[in-house]
Amino acid sequence: MAETIAEVTAAPSTAGAPALRRSPAAHLSGAFAAAAVAGDRAVAVREVPFLTQLGLRAVPGSAGAAALESALGTSLPAGHGKTSAGGGYTLLWIGPDEFLAVADEAPSSATEDRGPAEAARLGTALGEAGARTPGAVVDLSANRTTFELTGPSARAVLEKGVSFDLHPRHFAAGTAIATILDHVPVLVWKTGEETYRVLPRASFADHVGRWLIDAMREFAAPEVR
Numbered sequence: 001m002a003e004t005i006a007e008v009t010a011a012p013s014t015a016g017a018p019a020l021r022r023s024p025a026a027h028l029s030g031a032f033a034a035a036a037v038a039g040d041r042a043v044a045v046r047e048v049p050f051l052t053q054l055g056l057r058a059v060p061g062s063a064g065a066a067a068l069e070s071a072l073g074t075s076l077p078a079g080h081g082k083t084s085a086g087g088g089y090t091l092l093w094i095g096p097d098e099f100l101a102v103a104d105e106a107p108s109s110a111t112e113d114r115g116p117a118e119a120a121r122l123g124t125a126l127g128e129a130g131a132r133t134p135g136a137v138v139d140l141s142a143n144r145t146t147f148e149l150t151g152p153s154a155r156a157v158l159e160k161g162v163s164f165d166l167h168p169r170h171f172a173a174g175t176a177i178a179t180i181l182d183h184v185p186v187l188v189w190k191t192g193e194e195t196y197r198v199l200p201r202a203s204f205a206d207h208v209g210r211w212l213i214d215a216m217r218e219f220a221a222p223e224v225r
C-alpha cells in the first residue's frame with residue numbers, strides 16, 4: 001500500500017438516534033426462531049447485532065502495522081483465511097493490507113455504539129494530524145451485520161451457496177474468508193467446530209437471512225436412509 005495517509009473517521013453526532021436503532025435483520029428474529037431444527041440434524045441461526053467492526057489498513061511489517069498491533073495487543077493476520085485475537089477483537093484478513101477487527105462482545109443494548117470512539121482510540125496509535133504514520137482506522141460497524149449458524153448441519157447449509165471448500169480438513173475453526181453466498185459477497189468465519197458466522201453487507205441482510213432459513217428447511221424432515 002503506497003503512501004497511504006493515516007485517517008480516523010468518526011460518525012457525526014446523532015443525539016437521540018441510538019434509541020431508534022434497529023439491526024438489519026431484526027424483522028427476521030421470529031422466522032429464525034421458527035426455522036430452528038433439533039435432533040441429529042440440528043441447525044439454528046440468529047443475528048448477532050451491533051458488533052463493533054473496525055476497518056484497518058496498514059502494510060504488514062510497516063510502522064503503521066506495528067502501531068496498530070501495539071494498540072490491539074495482537075499481530076495482524078498473516079494471510080488469506082487467517083485470524084488473530086487480542087484487545088477484545090478478532091482480526092480477519094481481508095486483503096494484503098486490509099483487515100477487519102470484529103468485537104468479541106456485542107453491546108448490552110442498541111443504544112450503545114462504541115464504534116466511533118473505538119476508531120478514534122485506535123487511530124491515535126497512528127500519531128497526530130500532520131505527522132501520522134501511514135495507515136487507517138475506520139468505523140464500519142453499520143456496514144455489515146452478523147448471522148451465527150450453529151449445529152451439526154450448519155456446514156451443509158452453507159455448502160448449498162458457498163463454492164469454497166468448507167470441509168474441516170481445509171476450513172478449520174478460526175478461519176475466515178471473503179466469498180460469495182448465493183451471489184452475495186459475504187465473509188464466512190468459522191468460530192467453532194459447528195459454528196459459523198456469516199457477515200453480509202447490511203443492505204443484503206434480508207436476502208441472506210431468508211436464504212439461510214430456506215436452506216435449513218430440509219433438515220427439519222426425517223433423514224431417509
